[in-house]
Amino acid sequence: MARPFPEHWQQTLESLPLYSRLESSLQTELRHKVQAFLYRKRFVGCEGLAVTDDMRVTIAAEACLLVINRPSTLYRDLKWIYLYPSTFRSKQPERNEIGVVSKPEGSLLGVSWSNGRVVLAWDSVQRGSADFEDGHNVVLHEFAHQLDQEGGSADGAPLLNSRAAYGVWSKVLSREFAVLQREVERGHRTLIDSYGATNPAEFFAVITELFYERPGAMQATHPELYATLMDYFRVDPRQWHRG
Structure with a gap:
C-alpha cells in the first residue's frame, strides 16, 4: 500500500471513459481505493482464463466508484472474485426474500454471493466499461448487491448514512418498485x-x-429516487456525463 500507484495501472484507469471526467480529488481517492481493493481481494480465472492486471484494475475501479466520497468498509466481507471468459452457469443455490431456495437457471453475466464471492463474465465487464452511458454495467450491478448484503440479507436496503435515511429510503424505493412492477405487468417500456x-x-x-x-x-x-440515491452515494454523476 505504501508503494507508488503503478504506471500500467494508471494507464488502465485512463482508458476507462469515466475516469477522466472525475474531478482530481475523486481520481486520487479512486486510485487509493483501487490499490487497497487489489491488495485485499483475490482474483481467480475460470475455464482457462488468465487474469491480467488490466482485468483486475478495470473491475476494481468500477467497484470502488460506488464507495468514493463516502465512508465505506471497501467490501470488507468480499474475499474472492471469479472471472469467466463469457457467460456461465451457477451451481450455487439462492435464497429469495421469503426464504425459498432455488438454483439459478440459464446463462449468467454475474453473481454476487454473501459468502465473500463475486463471479463475473469478463466479456460483459468489457462491454460495460467500454460504454458507460447505456445504463447497463455488470460490475456496478453485482457490487451494488455486495453493498446490499452488508446490511444482512439482500433485500434492497443497504446500510444507510443515518437513522432518518431509512424512512425516506423505504418510502421512496417501495413506491418506485411498485410502480415499476405495474408498468412491467402492463407491458410498458420503462427507463428502469x-x-x-x-x-x-x-x-x-x-x-x-x-x-x-x-x-x-x-x-x-x-427525481425523488435520484435524490435518494444521491444522498446515499454522496455523488452526483450528472457532473461526469457530457450533454
Whole structure:
C-alpha cells in the first residue's frame, strides 16, 4: 500500500471513459481505493482464463466508484472474485426474500454471493466499461448487491448514512418498485430495466447502474429516487456525463 500507484495501472484507469471526467480529488481517492481493493481481494480465472492486471484494475475501479466520497468498509466481507471468459452457469443455490431456495437457471453475466464471492463474465465487464452511458454495467450491478448484503440479507436496503435515511429510503424505493412492477405487468417500456421488477434486491442493483450511467435521464423521470440515491452515494454523476 505504501508503494507508488503503478504506471500500467494508471494507464488502465485512463482508458476507462469515466475516469477522466472525475474531478482530481475523486481520481486520487479512486486510485487509493483501487490499490487497497487489489491488495485485499483475490482474483481467480475460470475455464482457462488468465487474469491480467488490466482485468483486475478495470473491475476494481468500477467497484470502488460506488464507495468514493463516502465512508465505506471497501467490501470488507468480499474475499474472492471469479472471472469467466463469457457467460456461465451457477451451481450455487439462492435464497429469495421469503426464504425459498432455488438454483439459478440459464446463462449468467454475474453473481454476487454473501459468502465473500463475486463471479463475473469478463466479456460483459468489457462491454460495460467500454460504454458507460447505456445504463447497463455488470460490475456496478453485482457490487451494488455486495453493498446490499452488508446490511444482512439482500433485500434492497443497504446500510444507510443515518437513522432518518431509512424512512425516506423505504418510502421512496417501495413506491418506485411498485410502480415499476405495474408498468412491467402492463407491458410498458420503462427507463428502469424491467429486471428490477424481480424483487427489491434486483431493483436496487438496477437503479444503481442507471444512477451512474444515465443520471440525467433518471433525474428527469425519477427525481425523488435520484435524490435518494444521491444522498446515499454522496455523488452526483450528472457532473461526469457530457450533454
